[in-house]
Amino acid sequence: DAMVIQNPRYQVTQFGKPVTLSCSQTLNHNVMYWYQQKSSQAPKLLFHYYDKDFNNEADTPDNFQSRRPNTSFCFLDIRSPGLGDAAMYLCATSRGMTSVLETQYFGPGTRLLVL
Amino acid sequence: QKEVEQDPGPLSVPEGAIVSLNCTYSNSAFQYFMWYRQYSRKGPELLMYTYSSGNKEDGRFTAQVDKSSKYISLFIRDSQPSDSATYLCALPGAAGNKLTFGGGTRVLVKP
Structure with missing residues (x-):
């Protein structure tokens, strides 16, 4: 059974058009993370939530935002996607930190394509 | 210099061969060393971890750490086509479980 679910699996958006990626979890974990992984590169942590506390990595662009309305769900919002934002976006969870x-x-990741 | 370096491969081996993967790292503060496996179009999953120097074996997988050289290795014995994946080393930081990943090595095991 899937424990960390990401939707959609593939997302195509236009340059500058806001896009939202979704993650949900059935593990009841306290921490949810968002990573960006470009082709053949290491996953790069963008931010994480510990419960409702949001923690942004220092080098995460302002273009990237996140929301966590409840324990199970977390969203990644890209306000104005650029061509350089095309990547796989991975959601992860852990019980603590x-x-x-x-x-x-x-999760399995969402592959984002920016046209 | 990247904190964690990995040869991207691909590394192609015949079925049954030993696969040898490695990472180098720059920060001597790392104490735990993890290996994740990532199948195509899937998220990474934790394969195994080691603490400090030495070897750790789990079935066909052996993880090795040489802290003096800042060098970690993963060996896969009797490799199977199902082992074809990207293998990422990951090092948790000194405070908590935030991970620094290597770029991953793609492995292809040919039947």
């Missing part, structure tokens, strides 16, 4: 062994569980 205090231990290095708090395993992160990843």
